[in-house]
Amino acid sequence: ISAKNGTNCGKLLEQIVEQLPPPNYSRTGLLRLFVFDSVFSSSINSTIINVAVTDGIVRAGDKIASKLSGKTYTVLETGIFNTFYST
Numbered sequence: 001i002s003a004k005n006g007t008n009c010g011k012l013l014e015q016i017v018e019q020l021p022p023p024n025y026s027r028t029g030l031l032r033l034f035v036f037d038s039v040f041s042s043s044i045n046s047t048i049i050n051v052a053v054t055d056g057i058v059r060a061g062d063k064i065a066s067k068l069s070g071k072t073y074t075v076l077e078t079g080i081f082n083t084f085y086s087t
Contacts, residue, residue: 023054031056031064050081 001008032055040047051058058064062075 026055027057029055031058031062033058046076 001012003009031053033051033053035049035051037050038047058075058078060075060077063072064075065072
C-alpha cells in the first residue's frame with residue numbers, strides 16, 4: 001500500500017467500508033452536526049459549509065443555529081459529499 005502513488009489504496013478503503021460497522025445514528029433526535037470545512041463563494045455571496053450529520057435530519061429550508069455563536073442560518077441546499085475516487 002502506498003499513499004504516495006496510490007497503490008492498493010482503493011482496496012484498503014473497500015476493506016475499511018466492508019469491515020467497520022457504521023456509526024450509531026438517530027434520525028429522530030435533535031440535529032447534531034460538526035463542520036469540517038467551509039469556503040466563501042463570491043458568486044453566490046454566501047458561505048458553503050461541509051458538515052457531518054451525527055444525529056437528526058437537515059433539509060433545504062431548515063433553520064439551524066450555531067451553539068457557539070447563537071446565530072441562526074437558513075439551509076439553502078443539501079447534498080452528499082463523496083470522498084471515493086474511481087481509479
